[in-house]
Amino acid sequence: MHILATEGLTKRFPTVTALDQLTVTVGSGVTGLVGANGAGKSTLIKILLGLLPPTGGGARVLDLDVTTQGAEIRRFVGYMPEHDCLPPDVSATELVVHLAQMSGLPRTAARERAADVLRHVGLAEERYRAIGGYSTGMKQRVKLAQALVHDPKLVFLDEPTNGLDPRGRDEMLALIRRIGTDFGISVLVTSHLLGELERICDHVIVIDAGRLLRSSAIAEFTQATQTVTVEVEEGTQPLAERLSELGHSAVQHGRLLLVKVAGPETFDAIRDAAVDLDLCLIRLEQGRHRIEDVFREEVDAGV
Amino acid sequence: MSEIYDIGYRHYDGPRLGRGYATRALTVHSLRGVFGLGRTARSKIIPFALGVIMLLPAVVSIAMMALMSRHGMAYSGFATYMQPVVAIFLAAQAPTVVAPDLRFRVLPLYLSRPVTIAEYVAAKVIAMTAALFLLLAVPLTLIYVSELVIDLKGPPQTKEYLGALVMALVLALLLSSFGLAIASLTPRRGLGVASVIALYLLTSAAVPVIYGTLYSAGNESGAAWAWLLNPFWLVDAVQVWLFSTTPNVPDGGYPPGPVPAVLVLVLIGIGLAALAARYRKAAAQ
Numbered sequence: 001m002h003i004l005a006t007e008g009l010t011k012r013f014p015t016v017t018a019l020d021q022l023t024v025t026v027g028s029g030v031t032g033l034v035g036a037n038g039a040g041k042s043t044l045i046k047i048l049l050g051l052l053p054p055t056g057g058g059a060r061v062l063d064l065d066v067t068t069q070g071a072e073i074r075r076f077v078g079y080m081p082e083h084d085c086l087p088p089d090v091s092a093t094e095l096v097v098h099l100a101q102m103s104g105l106p107r108t109a110a111r112e113r114a115a116d117v118l119r120h121v122g123l124a125e126e127r128y129r130a131i132g133g134y135s136t137g138m139k140q141r142v143k144l145a146q147a148l149v150h151d152p153k154l155v156f157l158d159e160p161t162n163g164l165d166p167r168g169r170d171e172m173l174a175l176i177r178r179i180g181t182d183f184g185i186s187v188l189v190t191s192h193l194l195g196e197l198e199r200i201c202d203h204v205i206v207i208d209a210g211r212l213l214r215s216s217a218i219a220e221f222t223q224a225t226q227t228v229t230v231e232v233e234e235g236t237q238p239l240a241e242r243l244s245e246l247g248h249s250a251v252q253h254g255r256l257l258l259v260k261v262a263g264p265e266t267f268d269a270i271r272d273a274a275v276d277l278d279l280c281l282i283r284l285e286q287g288r289h290r291i292e293d294v295f296r297e298e299v300d301a302g303v
Numbered sequence: 304m305s306e307i308y309d310i311g312y313r314h315y316d317g318p319r320l321g322r323g324y325a326t327r328a329l330t331v332h333s334l335r336g337v338f339g340l341g342r343t344a345r346s347k348i349i350p351f352a353l354g355v356i357m358l359l360p361a362v363v364s365i366a367m368m369a370l371m372s373r374h375g376m377a378y379s380g381f382a383t384y385m386q387p388v389v390a391i392f393l394a395a396q397a398p399t400v401v402a403p404d405l406r407f408r409v410l411p412l413y414l415s416r417p418v419t420i421a422e423y424v425a426a427k428v429i430a431m432t433a434a435l436f437l438l439l440a441v442p443l444t445l446i447y448v449s450e451l452v453i454d455l456k457g458p459p460q461t462k463e464y465l466g467a468l469v470m471a472l473v474l475a476l477l478l479s480s481f482g483l484a485i486a487s488l489t490p491r492r493g494l495g496v497a498s499v500i501a502l503y504l505l506t507s508a509a510v511p512v513i514y515g516t517l518y519s520a521g522n523e524s525g526a527a528w529a530w531l532l533n534p535f536w537l538v539d540a541v542q543v544w545l546f547s548t549t550p551n552v553p554d555g556g557y558p559p560g561p562v563p564a565v566l567v568l569v570l571i572g573i574g575l576a577a578l579a580a581r582y583r584k585a586a587a588q
Contacts, residue, residue, distance in 0.1 A: 085408045099416070
């Protein structure tokens, strides 16, 4: 079943075309929406929430039409904006309870749900303090909590890892994965880092300049783009030569060697080559692809 | 974090109430905000201090009734007499109703919920109107209840009291729609306070100048129109027309007829239209 589907969706602003004939479907689970800044991610979310009328085409969310059933969609969808959106002078509890009521939950239910959901996002005693004193990580958690408080069927998370340090980023990603699996809430999460989404998504959609570049299951993605980064103490050059002789594609990248993974045998070949050449192997790491790599590939494929 | 107590995610299958409920919840939330309830102690000081000041004339009136057995201030003159306090309350508290949601960009969190922008604005206007109405109605009611308890000679002034309540509501709506519109144009709270108070001072200061100029030129009927520049006297003029009360201005009084009432309606309309336009723009961002 499709959680959402767009058909030839187009949005033109006076000076720019934000979405251009976008046709895409999203199933349940965690779906990543990737694109550079200005690719049309936020515009797409606003249209899907029924807040912005499309110029052409159409879209359905939870089988409801975005142009005519916006209010009904918003009853069952949660939204975490990209930008700061929290008033500093109220506590997280008070804000989340209030927003739960705004989603139609009676007051007692709103209190229970707010307490539950703040616990799930990992806010403990600090939830009674004014939000103004929170760290960026805590604010992101409050933003996530308000998107989940009414137990939506689908949440739109716009750049949820923005401004987080590496640890906060990992925790946020783990939380998003849990929302999609344990909580059973479908997630559409945007990012400009594909590597980030690779870790948590079932499906990835790449858009650029409002057009669909690619939409595929994560497995297809990683298969097509998998590389391994090899770091040795000395002798990067001989190792690259040896691997090339064995028929592996190895590209030198400064002190690192990027080797395309053909299958499990690639790892064996790297290990054996390092042993044969008597090299000190420091690191073998699965390549993290960034959005730029996908773009480059798409462009290469197009040429 | 709390693995031990983690009983997993629970879904909500209780009732989901409609937009009417959400609008009411927002109204109550905003009304509480006006009086600083659920906020820091510091944000309660101004609204409650002004509320207490509004009660002082009521206390004097009650004392006069109890000790001297005569009426103090007329119900119809209360709002006009206390206008600086009401204006300060409006200037100080209108920005707290609208400015934070605009300044801290909280609006998208509301708009991503079923409530529409029109309902959002309506809730804010109702909350501010209710706050101003309470500010005026509580002292009036206190005086009226005391009047009944003390039981002065002659029939109780029920009609005057109810008339004053109706006019308090009209005044509250007029002040709210204008005050909120001005405050919403300036997301910074301090600037909002200054703008509202500046407009009030301007309308108040303009009255004697224009009145004096026209009066000395011998145009007495024209001078009466000057009073309508100030919202409190404008509403008082409506009261005179509707309930035949004594004008709360020296000599001549107000221009007769329904014109002041029409003016009030037009001004409320302008205020609400400005608010709607401001929020339509904010929602599109």
